[in-house]
Amino acid sequence: MNVVSPKPKSSADRYKAGVMKYKEMGYFDLDYVPKDTDILAVFRITPQDGVDPGEAAAAVAGESSTATWTVVWTDRLTACEKYRAKCYRIEPVPGSENQVFAYIAYDLDLFEPGSIVNLSASIIGNVFGFKPLKALRLEDMRLPVAYVKTFDGPSTGIVVERERLDKFGRPLLGATVKPKLGLSGRNYGRVVYEALKGGLDFTKDDENINSQPFMHWRDRFLYSMEAVKRAEAMSGEVKGTYLNVSAGDMEQMYERAEFAKSLGSVIVMIDLVIGYTAIQSMSKWCRRNDMILHLHRAGHGTYTRQKTHGVSFRVIAKWMRLAGVDHIHAGTVVGKLEGDPNTTKGFYDILREDYNPMCLEHGLFFDQPWASLRKTMPVASGGIHAGQMHQLLTLLGEDCVLQFGGGTIGHPAGIAAGATANRVALEAMILARNEGRDIMAEGMEILDRAGKSCTPLAQALHLWKDITFDYTSTDAPDFVPTVSVA
């Protein structure tokens, strides 16, 4: 690609009334060296036919910062050079004809501290509907330490969550109550009790279980907490159920969260669709009230899944760690929902590490420092079962929640048996891994052996042994590692 920065214009020329190319307005500067405090973004741009990719990239930089479609003299009242986002690098997308990656730098002063809503209103506000582009995707962002430090981050974080629950050295286990709609409060609590008594750490409301005619929220909370406390008495362990407090307005959400707290719940839950401001508000409420905050990423697939247009989930994961959620659904790789292994690894690293080095094979375009911000626990949910335990542990590591809904409740001997199967499978696999065994090679053997002293596990392995979801991923990284000759 032959792209050069345009020659700078004289002030008189630059501000002459009329329409000018974005490239010539100061939004395109390949010589610009990003500052350590700049916020960086990389976009995948598909220009309309005949549109110069450089001009398209400059337009994205312009429309996501100070520009409008025509020259305005009022720019000259401001330190406009500082406020202009600058496309500082542009390169073709590997294996594609008409797409480019445009790297754009934004000055820190463009953003309000501690506000995801302000950040997103700038970066993805207007520009995604811009006519000269066929499609646009925000692939990744570099959030500088200076900006990260303006956020509180997760209210609890992985380490403190483990300390509060007194659970170390293994993934946590959960299950979503099914059927997700229609159960009465009393029936709902039965599922919670059986699953927790059987050995799970958590049960979970589904994203769309709020307060419906078949079960009002107070009934769900009361019966669920009876189940949680009863299961604690049966096991001597701390247990929890993610009580979904998502509601039509903040006042109702606070009311539901307060009620959950008054009943002794350790965790509440919200949906991504409540919006970034509501998420940050709930995170602050959780900080004040010693509560773990679970986020279901309801709705994200509408804009994260297709590679040409939208926002990558790795950006959402970064925003949500800043916004301050303790749990977030981040993919299973092996389950029923979208998830390329390398892309998913990138998401998990964003949530759990203190520093992410650039790793294009995992979709990480920048070095990302987290400056000791607390860590978010990724949640793997959707179509997973005990027979995949060795794969899940190898692919996802131990600091995550493995969420077996159907894989617990669908067990032929009942919910408690399903829960026990999962817990035994998990503990057997951790034991074997720590003993130095190659669990990917010996996984089924380890599980079968554990099943000899645990009938529910043997039954689960038999029932689900052939279940896999083997489809091509739509969101794989563009870069593959090249084999070195060394």
Added chain:
Amino acid sequence: MRLTQGTFSFLPDLTDTQIAAQVKYCLDQGWSIGVEYTDDPHPRNTYWEMWGLPMFDLRDPAGVMMEINECRKIHGGKNYIRVVAVDSTHTWESLRLSFIVSRPENEPGFELIRNEVNGRSIDYTLRSYATEKPTGERY
């Protein structure tokens, strides 16, 4: 009732060989081992008694096993004993693994006390049957 706190409580009780393998894993990760015991198994009893300090300078699983067995001689059968692995790495600085290596023969379990308040709300309290007696006479 079997107390299922700790990482391996759903498996059959670990043999000393299995315990030594877990200890070795922890030491190989750079973590240090502590041994703790209690006769109060309430899930929110965070501070079990320490059998000495965490063994920061002991890097040999056999030495750790000796300490576990010394602790068992005094407290075995009368207390729960757990092995914890502590990790001082920046941004973790907490436990990495915690599992029970000895438990009383009879585990009486917990009573769930329901204090009915504010209409249908319940104020829940969990109480171990064992702790109805003074410490030292519980198991």
